[in-house]
Amino acid sequence: KQEVTQIPAALSVPEGENLVLNCSFTDSAIYNLQWFRQDPGKGLTSLLLIQSSQREQTSGRLNASLDKSSGRSTLYIAASQPGDSATYLCAVPGSGNTGKLIFGQGTTLQVKP
Amino acid sequence: GAGVSQSPSNKVTEKGKDVELRCDPISGHTALYWYRQSLGQGLEFLIYFQGNSAPDKSGLPSDRFSAERTGGSVSTLTIQRTQQEDSAVYLCASSIQGTSQMFFGSGTQLSVL
Numbered sequence: 001k002q003e004v005t006q007i008p009a010a011l012s013v014p015e016g017e018n019l020v021l022n023c024s025f026t027d028s029a030i031y032n033l034q035w036f037r038q039d040p041g042k043g044l045t046s047l048l049l050i051q052s053s054q055r056e057q058t059s060g061r062l063n064a065s066l067d068k069s070s071g072r073s074t075l076y077i078a079a080s081q082p083g084d085s086a087t088y089l090c091a092v093p094g095s096g097n098t099g100k101l102i103f104g105q106g107t108t109l110q111v112k113p
Numbered sequence: 114g115a116g117v118s119q120s121p122s123n124k125v126t127e128k129g130k131d132v133e134l135r136c137d138p139i140s141g142h143t144a145l146y147w148y149r150q151s152l153g154q155g156l157e158f159l160i161y162f163q164g165n166s167a168p169d170k171s172g173l174p175s176d177r178f179s180a181e182r183t184g185g186s187v188s189t190l191t192i193q194r195t196q197q198e199d200s201a202v203y204l205c206a207s208s209i210q211g212t213s214q215m216f217f218g219s220g221t222q223l224s225v226l
Binding site for chain 1: 208220
């Protein structure tokens, strides 16, 4: 059974710092991995989708890497801003070819001005 | 539509009542998913639709929960005889097909008193 773990559960940094969020998964037979952002009281916004054939994806100040063999992904946020404060979730496909996702518990990030 | 739309955004009901939650996916998206997010818990998969059929309903917690999708578009999640433990945010998501990037609605906050 696929399980997804995110470390740390919470993180507080001063504005301008570079930071790394970690995600690990138990079953490496995945075809993609997604990172999402969730603001309080809101739904999820897809940030990056990495296909299993890719090693990393970049969008602006965000860079996500994927190492299938070790069951790990990282989300790197450069030059953090207060507006980056949110909960970040990683997700991998569950069993069967339905596209349903198995989510980690998330990392809640606070960037202080 | 421009995004996944869910209604109502908030629903307060009394224990024992039935509730209906609605999801309007992005136009052209054939895959539709329902998830539940309870306080302090991660996202829990409920059901997956491909078109109007539900090939994976393994996440529905009990027979009080049901869902349907009509016209390959709008979906309704029905909870009968609501219990306090049903209180959660119910999130709907859609994707072009089952294995592509997933887009979420803002959710329905359900409170059972």
